[in-house]
Amino acid sequence: xxxxxxxxxxxxxxxxxxxxxxxxxxxxxxxxxxxxxxxxxxxxxxxxxxxxxxxxxxxxxxxxxxxxxxxxxxxxxxxxxxxxxxxxxxxxxxxxxxxxxxxxxxxxxxxxxxxxxxxxxxxxxxxxxxxxxxxxxxxxxxxxxxxxxxxxxxxxxxxxxxxxxxxxxxxxxxxxxxxxxxxxxxxxxxxxxxxxxxxxxxxxxxxxxxxxxxxxxxxxxxxxxxxxxxxxxxxxxxxxxxxxxxxxxxxxxxxxxxxxxxxxxxxxxxxxxxxxxxxxxxxxxxxxxxxxxxxxxxxxxxxxxxxxxxxxxxxxxxxxxxxxxxxxxxxxxxxxxxxxxxxxxxxxxxxxxxxxxxxxxxxxxxxxxxxxxxxxxxxxxxxxxxxxxxxxxxxxxxxxxxxxxxxxxxxxxxxxxxxxxxxxxxxxxxxxxxxxxxxxxxxxxxxxxxxxxxxxxxxxxxxxxx
Amino acid sequence: xxxxxxxxxxxxxxxxxxxxxxxxxxxxxxxxxxxxxxxxxxxxxxxxxxxxxxxxxxxxxxxxxxxxxxxxxxxxxxxxxxxxxxxxxxxxxxxxxxxxxxxxxxxxxxxxxxxxxxxxxxxxxxxxxxxxxxxxxxxxxxxxxxxxxxxxxxxxxxxxxxxxxxxxxxxxxxxxxxxxxxxxxxxxxxxxxxxxxxxxxxxxxxxxxxxxxxxxxxxxxxxxxxxxxxxxxxxxxxxxxxxxxxxxxxxxxxxxxxxxxxxxxxxxxxxxxxxxxxxxxxxxxxxxxxxxxxxxxxxxxxxxxxxxxxxxxxxxxxxxxxxxxxxxxxxxxxxxxxxxxxxxxxxxxxxxx
Numbered sequence: 008x009x010x011x012x013x014x015x016x017x018x019x020x021x022x023x024x025x026x027x028x029x030x031x032x033x034x035x036x037x038x039x040x041x042x043x044x045x046x047x048x049x050x051x052x053x054x055x056x057x058x059x060x061x062x063x064x065x066x067x068x069x070x071x072x073x074x075x076x077x078x079x080x081x082x083x084x085x086x087x088x089x090x091x092x093x094x095x096x097x098x099x100x101x102x103x104x105x106x107x108x109x110x111x112x113x114x115x116x117x118x119x120x121x122x123x124x125x126x127x128x129x130x131x132x133x134x135x136x137x138x139x140x141x142x143x144x145x146x147x148x149x150x151x152x153x154x155x156x157x158x159x160x161x162x163x164x165x166x167x168x169x170x171x172x173x174x175x176x177x178x179x180x181x182x183x184x185x186x187x188x189x190x191x192x193x194x195x196x197x198x199x200x201x202x203x204x205x206x207x208x209x210x211x212x213x214x215x216x217x218x219x220x221x222x223x224x225x226x227x228x229x230x231x232x233x234x235x236x237x238x239x240x241x242x243x244x245x246x247x248x249x250x251x252x253x254x255x256x257x258x259x260x261x262x263x264x265x266x267x268x269x270x271x272x273x274x275x276x277x278x279x280x281x282x283x284x285x286x287x288x289x290x291x292x293x294x295x296x297x298x299x300x301x302x303x304x305x306x307x308x309x310x311x312x313x314x315x316x317x318x319x320x321x322x323x324x325x326x327x328x329x330x331x332x333x334x335x336x337x338x339x340x341x342x343x344x345x346x347x348x349x350x351x352x353x354x355x356x357x358x359x360x361x362x363x364x365x366x367x368x369x370x371x372x373x374x375x376x377x378x379x380x381x382x383x384x385x386x387x388x389x390x391x392x393x394x395x396x397x398x399x400x401x402x403x404x405x406x407x408x409x410x411x412x413x414x415x416x417x418x419x420x421x422x423x424x425x426x427x428x429x430x431x432x433x434x435x436x437x438x439x440x441x442x443x444x445x446x447x448x449x450x451x452x453x454x455x456x457x458x459x460x461x462x463x464x465x466x467x468x469x470x471x472x473x
Numbered sequence: 474x475x476x477x478x479x480x481x482x483x484x485x486x487x488x489x490x491x492x493x494x495x496x497x498x499x500x501x502x503x504x505x506x507x508x509x510x511x512x513x514x515x516x517x518x519x520x521x522x523x524x525x526x527x528x529x530x531x532x533x534x535x536x537x538x539x540x541x542x543x544x545x546x547x548x549x550x551x552x553x554x555x556x557x558x559x560x561x562x563x564x565x566x567x568x569x570x571x572x573x574x575x576x577x578x579x580x581x582x583x584x585x586x587x588x589x590x591x592x593x594x595x596x597x598x599x600x601x602x603x604x605x606x607x608x609x610x611x612x613x614x615x616x617x618x619x620x621x622x623x624x625x626x627x628x629x630x631x632x633x634x635x636x637x638x639x640x641x642x643x644x645x646x647x648x649x650x651x652x653x654x655x656x657x658x659x660x661x662x663x664x665x666x667x668x669x670x671x672x673x674x675x676x677x678x679x680x681x682x683x684x685x686x687x688x689x690x691x692x693x694x695x696x697x698x699x700x701x702x703x704x705x706x707x708x709x710x711x712x713x714x715x716x717x718x719x720x721x722x723x724x725x726x727x728x729x730x731x732x733x734x735x736x737x738x739x740x741x742x743x744x745x746x747x748x749x750x751x752x753x754x755x756x757x758x759x760x761x762x763x764x765x766x767x768x769x770x771x772x773x774x775x776x777x778x779x780x781x782x783x784x785x786x787x788x789x790x791x792x793x794x795x796x797x798x799x800x801x802x803x804x805x806x807x808x809x810x811x812x813x814x815x816x817x818x819x820x821x822x823x824x825x826x
Contacts, residue, residue: 212656216632244626
């Protein structure tokens with residue numbers, strides 16, 4: 008019988024892709040290892056290889072088709088001993104729900120199927136919510152992904168100031184490990200878009216030195232997990248220089264890259280460094296949620312005369328938000344944002360936790376509780392004023408953080424509420440964070456470890472005594 | 474494979490060493506300076522010596538706190554190297570044993586000593602201390618307290634010179650101890666890969682705190698440490714200021730002609746402990762005395778100057794002048810007020826958010 012070829016998942020979070028090109032045609036003999044097709048995602052173009060041998064009997068999805076869901080049957084391969092399929096089996100419509108089909112026919116589920124991960128729920132929370140960016144009345148809005156917004160921010164600043172350059176692993180010829188620097192090499196050339204060896208400690212130091220000498224480096228870490236190798240330069244060399252030199256020597260540098268948990272990548276690749284860097288005087292720490300904030304704040308970070316740690320999130324890169332169409336969209340560093348107005352309880356969060364909070368707020372509204380959601384955006388300096396003003400209004404607070412609970416941003420917000428907002432509190436502040444363990448790999452344990460909207464709902468009801 | 478091995482063994486061996494497969498700098502020549510130039514070297518080295526002796530005294534009196542790493546014995550290195558630089562164009566960075574490098578730039582000893590005593594008039598407003606001093610005006614970028622960090626930072630200075638096409642180079646000092654840090658080799662790799670104008674300088678004073686080079690380094694000929702990155706290395710007598718200056722010129726020429734970085738190993742010696750709190754029990758008094766007697770860079774140059782007709786009296790008068798400068802610096806550093814309390818909160822960030 009014919010073997011079904013299914014749309015493969017090329018990355019842990021891939022849901023769909025474009026079947027860019029068929030490299031074989033119907034009737035061709037294929038053997039294991041032959042490249043059959045090119046498949047594009049928002050991150051990359053990948054080659055799809057044959058595993059089975061036989062004749063390519065039928066192409067079900069023509070090349071150039073967008074939005075092909077993972078698991079869709081894209082072609083049939085006839086084994087050597089098999090009979091050719093009846094020609095009357097006309098080209099089928101794409102059947103996106105392969106899982107359902109398998110259940111209907113009673114056949115065992117086959118690969119490929121989507122990898123189970125709690126990260127998908129985080130992304131779903133984001134996708135379910137709506138964000139209004141800060142912009143003057145009447146400004147045109149365009150949908151764009153966080154990835155595109157970050158790239159535009161860098162490109163715009165590089166056009167304006169030739170001291171700005173980007174350096175990191177795979178930022179140039181590969182177009183970025185997560186495609187955030189896509190196209191920058193073409194526009195700015197290898198002098199300003201620089202591939203480094205795999206040498207975080209070294210290139211973080213090189214960037215720091217270049218900043219001290221007057222340039223404006225953007226140092227990309229493939230993820231902030233790898234910046235641990237370089238943390239000495241971020242803290243000891245970059246953050247302390249201005250103070251130790253009595254204001255004589257500056258270090259205007261941006262360290263940026265994805266931070267926090269991704270999907271099923273295990274403990275060493277899943278960590279939120281927000282609280283680490285936010286505890287260091289001399290650093291600016293930014294962790295945006297929406298594409299508009301990512302753009303406006305990255306531009307501000309590049310212009311800042313201080314060293315900035317700019318924490319992105321891999322799960323947010325592909326998410327689309329509305330971004331104001333303005334020539335120069337810059338947002339102030341150190342200002343939180345009311346992402347949703349409410350009267351009954353304040354949910355404070357940042358980065359991907361904002362999506363979780365907004366989803367929780369939506370569910371709470373169904374139960375008659377109006378939650379106000381504060382997106383901190385900048386973790387250092389922290390906008391205490393916005394947090395305390397909201398607390399004054401709602402008298403109840405829950406902090407939501409995709410990260411460990413101990414010595415966290417949540418801990419800091421709770422301390423601020425105690426020290427400066429005690430009289431406004433009608434209930435103890437609660438925190439909803441990841442479980443206090445290294446992030447496990449197994450899907451069920453990962454699910455239990457990561458922060459979830461239902462926990463936020465529960466905590467909000469608790470502080471509302473409902 | 475067997476065939477290839479057989480073919481190789483059939484080749485007759487030649488006595489001559491294999492020809493180097495890449496260009497190397499020529500052996501540096503000892504600097505032949507004028508009498509005035511030599512006298513200026515002498516003056517600078519003596520200033521560093523007397524300044525450091527005074528710093529040691531002030532430390533003993535409790536006026537200087539924390540760590541204090543003296544440069545006594547190593548004076549010829551900073552003076553010889555920095556005299557070959559173009560002021561305002563080339564940049565310098567070093568570790569925490571940084572007083573001598575600043576003095577070699579002609580920076581006012583008063584504001585250096587005042588930083589050592591933690592006074593508001595210090596070059597870092599008293600907020601840096603002995604290990605964290607900078608002079609952006611002189612393109613002296615510190616003064617760094619973490620062993621080896623300055624090597625990556627210095628490579629970044631070299632990156633800036635190349636990026637800005639400003640014709641400058643970066644002189645990057647580090648010790649024999651720092652030479653074993655991983656980031657040094659990460660930096661070597663990038664510096665050569667991108668042909669950055671960097672002179673890497675290992676000040677080999679033989680001891681990384683209390684551990685001698687031989688006890689810490691598998692390859693103790695440190696000038697070879699760049700070889701696997703194709704960075705040529707030169708070993709230099711760091712106790713002879715004229716040899717140092719000669720090597721600096723060779724290195725400068727190499728770097729400025731776009732050939733990429735070069736590594737100099739300066740063989741030198743520190744007479745004092747690693748820091749003021751180090752009793753230096755890991756070496757004998759005789760060892761130190763023997764170096765002082767035979768190789769002291771200042772005595773060495775004094776004899777050379779006498780050979781050029783400079784009278785002993787003249788050198789004595791110079792010493793007297795320097796002692797006065799140092800005594801004034803010490804008095805200034807002792808009498809200047811501590812930083813204003815409001816300085817606690819200044820200079821954390823540049824911008825206001």
